[in-house]
Amino acid sequence: MNDSIKLNVENISLILQERGRFLTLLDHVSLKIRQGRIHALLGPSGSGKSTLLYTLNRLRQISEGEIYLDNTETRSLNILDLRRRVGLVMQKAIFFSGTVSDNILYGPRIQDKELPDPFHYLELVGLNPDFTNRDPNTLSGGQQQRVSIARALANDPEVLLLDEPTSALDAQASEHLEEVVMQLCQECQLTVVWVTHDLHQARRVAQDVTLLYRGQMLEQGEAADFFAQPITVEGRAYLDGRLGGVE
Template identity: 35%
Template sequence: MNAETVFRAKELRKNFGGAFTLRVDDLEIRRGEIFALVGPTGSGKSTLLRLLHLLETPTSGTLEFEGRSVVHPAELAIRRQITMVFQRPLLLRGSVLDNVSYGANLRRHRDPGKARRLLDCLGLAPLANAPAFPLSGGEIQRVAVARAMAIETPVLLLDEPTANLDPAHVLRIERIIRSRREDTATTIVIVTHNLLQARRLADRVAVLLEGRLVEVAPTERFFDHPADPRTAAFVSGQTVW
């Protein structure tokens, strides 16, 4: 394994009662890159993200984190290096600021100033002291992103982080993702249905179709010169599943 490899999956399978099987024959995610997962709804993108986050155990195959097998993850030290923003995040009781500070405080990285800066970057500063529960879906999504950014783990997994946002707030999220990678060399894996977003943000892109990893390529080549005809059909908007 290359010293710059963070995740490596080989012959990875996740079965769900025979109805669906995720198949990832060979996947490498490198340190410090922004890696986008695209594909139609139900193709297995969120399942793969949950496997990388050690929330699911593979049915078979191998998954390594920095060269260490995590097929049967039990090591808190590994889990603490990964933060995930879920597609439908949950907030805690308390204020917006309490939520953003929570994870960092648990790890004794208390920095209220940083939490407030993140809120400001995401257009949430006026809501800092407001209760979290009456927030809109888009506001909840932005709070969840701020909360994850405050923890500063070396790996960040994002499941549709801009799905509920208007274009202006999409750009705010994209700016903070770029800044996080540039400032800290964080490895970022993002699931998105927005192909333009994948093109704007990612160093490399992978496509999942019907549960199978079809192609992984540098972003420009993925969109402009895909090697697999199924990838070409997908990025051009044709139905391929």
């Protein structure tokens, strides 16, 4: 077991002011993400899963607390360097103009790095090299999400953030994508933080889990322990489908 902590989230809150009111999206959340493992963020709708995910590469800015990447506070890092090291794949694939190859090489180009071979990244995500010259907008949903992961991997990330990447895919495409991510995690020691609303998926892919509810962290631990016996009333209700989302 790898107990090295890749991301350490310490007592973070995210508070917005809207129309004279304060809205708390995250409320003193702490968690540890272990290196080379898949960590699932769970909870009903409106619990703060995606918000928390986006704070990890500063797409959302925290109001208080600290987030550490390899013991370095992320706000002290150059934002482009942070987002290279902590890649993000969103729920719906969004592409730049150009070919699949152009999209995969986008990150290395803006960093003025030596351009890698896009074939390598297509192979990593299980796509044929023939895809390089295709328009990504003509691909199936599952293929598009694989290209999104390939694009993130071309930046040589240490952490991959996944925001419900299979929610719009059919069962077969979802399982293929799960296999790709699990293999990358195992072979490349990639650390993955995966937001999912699908408990069956979380059982298949996750080694660690965090349960969020109304912006607070309720449980954190190994996935097998959580699914076997949650320690909170809310955790048991969530697994039974009785924990409602936030309106």
